[in-house]
Amino acid sequence: MGNTSRRSFLQKLAATGATLGLSPWTLNTMLASESNAPRVQTVTAGQATMLSTWNHGIEANAAGFLALQQGGTAMDMIEAGARLVEADATGLSVGIGGLPDRDGHVTLDACCMDHTGNAGSVCFVQGVLHPLSLARKVMEETPHVMLAGAGAEQYARELGIDQVELLTDVSRRAWEEWRKTSDYKPVINIENHDTIGLLAMDNQGRMAGGCTTSGLAYKMHGRVGDSPILGAGLFVDPEIGGATATGLGEAVMKTVGSFLVVELMRQGRSPQAACEEAVHRIMDRMPTDDLQVGYLALSRSGEAGGHAIHGGFNYALTTADGGSLIDATHG
Ligand code: ASP
Secondary structure (H helix, E strand, O other): OOHHHHHHHHHHHHHHHOOOOOOOEEEEEEEOOOOOOOEEEEEEEOOOEEEEEOOHHHHHHHHHHHHHHOOOOHHHHHHHHHHHHHOOOOOOOOOOOOOOOOOOOOOEEEEEEOOOOOEEEEEEEOOOOOHHHHHHHHHHHOOOOEEEHHHHHHHHHHOOOOOOOOOOHHHHHHHHHHHOOOOOOOOOOOOOOOOEEEEEEOOOOOEEEEEEEOOOOOOOOOOOOOOOOEOOOEEEEOOOEEEEEEEOHHHHHHOOHHHHHHHHHHOOOOHHHHHHHHHHHHHHHOOOOOOOEEEEEEEOOOOEEEEEOOOOOEEEEEEOOEEEEEEOEEO
16 A cells, blocks of 8 residues: 555544444343353443554554444454455565465465354465455355365356456566575565454454465465464454464464464463463474564453564554554563
8 A cells, every 4th residue: 555545544544533433332142051041141342453463454453443434343344454455565475466486376365254253264366356355255155164276266256356467566576586596495574564364353342353365475386374274374263252373374383373372262361371372382392493473362352462483573453542553572
């Protein structure tokens, strides 16, 4: 997003901010189960919150709150935020402009989960500008959870989604430069524009999450990372909270990181403590000098946390009171 369009977008958001209607309220929910008589559970909801990875999370969250203001749900917040970043051709690791694999193909991965625990995912998909929207379609319109490669592209065509060239001049030149040596050394998180993982809670306490990426630059053709893998790059339990990951997907997948974070929250850990434990699980199991992973988590009560192996990972936290970038703790 260029400076001018970014400014006008933020001005628009500021103009509508007063009408967001984001004050908290209390829901009384009747719960019944076969073994228990119905009881009233008081759930504090209403403090809409959005949490997204990296600097681009600020704009993504702003787009999410705009969607909320227009009557959207938590899932709409996620999709709006993801679409903004996916369409930004200057980002080298999400959507158009993402760095290609070693053969010069930009292949995208994305997934989402909504407040009912429903999930959708696409992986190894080419020529689709908004893979997270395609993942949402898989979630909402098909009996499946995950579509891969040519099948996902075929489904996009059936939906009438235009094919786009995702390799930009900038990313092509970077790839051509890399090909001079073809030296494959994944250097993660040196630059601040990585996968975007997003977590949101709307005014009614509905939680959703999403994750979208072009994956590791110059990866082997066919490589799929953690980002579209439910439980690895993203997991949302609507009753507990959500978590998302960024960094070296192989390490996240081997430890089922986002599911682990949510399960730790279920056992009573704060989002911050849960992210720390999931990071330590990786640090305990593999050498991490050259490996970065960061987790973000948002609990059902609106508490946020983030932690990474190394410094440099940050995230955006936005509520009705505004948004800020937070440097994650590490180590
Ligand atoms: N987790 C992504 C992947 O491994 C990449 C990233 O977050 O930088 O594909």
